[in-house]
Amino acid sequence: MSSPTPDGAPPRAGWPRLAATAAIVILLGLQLAGPLHYYAGGRDPSDERFAWRMFSARRAWQCQAVAVERLETGAARQVRLGRALHPAWAGALRLGRTPVVDAFLTDRCDAPEVVSVELKRKCVRADGEQVPLVVHARACAPWADRLAEASR
Amino acid sequence: MSPERAGLGPWDRVWFGPVPAVRVLWLQRLVPLAVALDAWLLMIPHGGRYGVGGFNVAHFAWLEALQPLPSPALYVGLLTLVGALGLAAALGVGGRASLLLLLVTYTWSWAMSLLDSYQHHYFLSLVLAAAALGPRPTLRDVLRGPLRRPEVPCVSGWGLALLTAMLVVLYAFTAVTKLEEGWRDGQVLTRLIETGPLAEPLTELTRALALAPDQLATWLARGVVAAQVLIAFGYLASLWRPMPHRLSLRVLRALTLATVVAFHMGAERLGLRIGWFSGYAVGLAIVVLAPPRLLTLPTQLVLQPPARLLDRLMARVRRPLRRLTPSWRWALVLGAAVVARLLLHRAGRAADLPGAADALDLFAAWMALVMMLQLARDRLLAAASAALAAALVAVTLTQGLERSTVRFDYYRFVGRDAMRVGDYEASVAAYERAERYAPEGQSRARQLERARQALAREEARNARALSP
Numbered sequence: 001m002s003s004p005t006p007d008g009a010p011p012r013a014g015w016p017r018l019a020a021t022a023a024i025v026i027l028l029g030l031q032l033a034g035p036l037h038y039y040a041g042g043r044d045p046s047d048e049r050f051a052w053r054m055f056s057a058r059r060a061w062q063c064q065a066v067a068v069e070r071l072e073t074g075a076a077r078q079v080r081l082g083r084a085l086h087p088a089w090a091g092a093l094r095l096g097r098t099p100v101v102d103a104f105l106t107d108r109c110d111a112p113e114v115v116s117v118e119l120k121r122k123c124v125r126a127d128g129e130q131v132p133l134v135v136h137a138r139a140c141a142p143w144a145d146r147l148a149e150a151s152r
Numbered sequence: 153m154s155p156e157r158a159g160l161g162p163w164d165r166v167w168f169g170p171v172p173a174v175r176v177l178w179l180q181r182l183v184p185l186a187v188a189l190d191a192w193l194l195m196i197p198h199g200g201r202y203g204v205g206g207f208n209v210a211h212f213a214w215l216e217a218l219q220p221l222p223s224p225a226l227y228v229g230l231l232t233l234v235g236a237l238g239l240a241a242a243l244g245v246g247g248r249a250s251l252l253l254l255l256v257t258y259t260w261s262w263a264m265s266l267l268d269s270y271q272h273h274y275f276l277s278l279v280l281a282a283a284a285l286g287p288r289p290t291l292r293d294v295l296r297g298p299l300r301r302p303e304v305p306c307v308s309g310w311g312l313a314l315l316t317a318m319l320v321v322l323y324a325f326t327a328v329t330k331l332e333e334g335w336r337d338g339q340v341l342t343r344l345i346e347t348g349p350l351a352e353p354l355t356e357l358t359r360a361l362a363l364a365p366d367q368l369a370t371w372l373a374r375g376v377v378a379a380q381v382l383i384a385f386g387y388l389a390s391l392w393r394p395m396p397h398r399l400s401l402r403v404l405r406a407l408t409l410a411t412v413v414a415f416h417m418g419a420e421r422l423g424l425r426i427g428w429f430s431g432y433a434v435g436l437a438i439v440v441l442a443p444p445r446l447l448t449l450p451t452q453l454v455l456q457p458p459a460r461l462l463d464r465l466m467a468r469v470r471r472p473l474r475r476l477t478p479s480w481r482w483a484l485v486l487g488a489a490v491v492a493r494l495l496l497h498r499a500g501r502a503a504d505l506p507g508a509a510d511a512l513d514l515f516a517a518w519m520a521l522v523m524m525l526q527l528a529r530d531r532l533l534a535a536a537s538a539a540l541a542a543a544l545v546a547v548t549l550t551q552g553l554e555r556s557t558v559r560f561d562y563y564r565f566v567g568r569d570a571m572r573v574g575d576y577e578a579s580v581a582a583y584e585r586a587e588r589y590a591p592e593g594q595s596r597a598r599q600l601e602r603a604r605q606a607l608a609r610e611e612a613r614n615a616r617a618l619s620p
Contacts, residue, residue, distance in 0.1 A: 008289055008306065009307075010164070010169075017164065017168070020168070020285070020286075021167070023285055023314075027278060027281055028318065028321070031278055032321060049269060049271070052325035052329070055330075055340060055344065055424075056330075056332070056335070057339070060339070060340040082572060085204075085205060086201045086267075087569070088201055092266060092269075097266065099209045127337070127339045
């Protein structure tokens with residue numbers, strides 16, 4: 001193997017090499033931050049992004065989701081998830097991806113007649129064991145407050 | 153310069169020690185090329201779902217605050233730009249800046265929405281960052297020596313070392329994931345297998361070996377963990393600089409490469425929906441682990457004849473070009489920039505995809521800037537190569553769309569999704585477009601008819617509701 005070409009020489013000692021080392025440390029740190037944060041328990045277990053958990057046991061859960069809105073009249077109305085959202089978002093809701101669930105509940109609360117929303121998720125692990133029912137509920141702010149919030 | 157003479161200690165040697173330039177060249181040219189084709193052929197067809205119903209969640213809250221609501225035009229346009237920048241970077245046009253722009257646009261394409269949660273897309277952003285760092289060897293640096301016994305020049309390819317370390321982290325954590333119950337006992341693998349094409353052969357194998365139904369899946373699941381640990385270890389060992397000429401290390405590299413290929417081909421056979429991840433993984437393994445001469449030889453075989461021809465051509469035009477006055481040179485470059493812009497604009501309009509024309513206009517502006525900067529540095533031929541790259545992007549996109557099912561898939565997905573949410577008018581419009589690009593035997597005439605009937609029923613309902 002011949003020696004490096006002049007253009008391909010290592011960065012000079014001092015600032016150039018320090019900057020290169022910093023770039024390496026930052027990028028590797030970014031890559032490591034995801035899994036370390038996940039395994040240290042800093043993140044919701046359903047949120048496996050950036051944790052390099054390809055084909056995890058969690059991802060193999062099979063889930064169903066039902067959303068129900070309570071209206072000002074006191075009546076309850078089921079949200080047809082397949083109609084209200086693109087199927088890809090409905091899939092994320094079923095798996096309980098926290099940011100999607102939060103955004104969905106906020107979105108449903110935007111309707112003036114809705115006073116609360118509830119999303120119930122029922123999942124089964126890969127081995128067939130039932131996971132306890134999870135309920136995400138949101139009491140919508142009074143409509144007057146929502147209008148004021150929107151106008152701000 | 154040897155690592156010792158360059159004043160490198162053991163730590164610095166790992167990152168800044170010499171690596172064959174051909175590996176770095178492949179990383180910096182082939183990854184952008186693959187990303188370009190991936191964006192155009194695989195990602196664009198799914199662009200229609202962005203912003204549907206006004207709903208979106210970005211990967212990062214700060215990005216959500218900064219960006220507009222994603223739309224098909226924004227997403228498809230961005231991916232069109234990603235493809236153009238990827239091709240430019242693959243050709244070495246625009247230097248490191250093209251690679252960095254590619255990194256930013258590609259990262260935004262997945263970060264803008266949780267609709268794209270493919271882990272390999274995040275990983276590719278890291279790969280592109282690694283490719284953008286460190287020395288950038290040229291083709292001329294690599295194509296040295298005779299064809300039979302080419303030289304293997306080296307550079308301090310610290311981007312490649314970083315990529316290798318990233319691969320260690322990737323495979324190590326993927327293995328950690330599979331130590332959990334569910335994978336370890338074969339349940340997850342059973343689920344993956346039972347829906348794929350390997351279900352029947354594996355059931356037969358289980359029967360032939362007289363095993364309990366779950367036993368083979370358990371063994372295979374544990375084998376996957378072992379393979380991923382071996383791959384992580386093999387990549388870790390390849391960070392050794394300078395690489396000692398030991399048989400054991402060469403065997404380990406070969407074994408790691410073979411394991412990567414077998415493992416990812418196996419994943420493909422399972423029919424998992426992971427895009428081109430297997431291709432990227434095998435490609436990166438070849439770049440990092442294959443013997444350098446094995447990489448140099450095809451590079452020479454494929455690229456040396458056209459490079460020599462181009463050199464000869466350039467030698468002929470160099471002298472007359474040097475004689476040109478500065479104003480003639482500027483006029484020439486401006487003319488080339490205008491032609492490139494026209495070609496790209498035409499390709500953008502012919503693409504018949506939302507956002508594509510705007511994206512190619514932006515790319516034309518970038519190429520024009522590259523041409524100007526090269527001319528300002530008195531590199532007329534480099535400026536000319538930017539014009540050629542722009543033309544190549546226009547031709548590749550047009551031909552790529554003509555010969556693939558990208559537009560058909562895009563419009564049929566839009567039609568299907570619009571039908572599901574009851575937007576029959578949009579569904580009819582999309583299916584009509586899809587019909588225009590339908591390959592033989594894949595007509596969506598039935599779906600179009602159904603959407604038309606649903607639209608007619610809806611219009612009749614509305615008319616009844618409005619009638620006194």
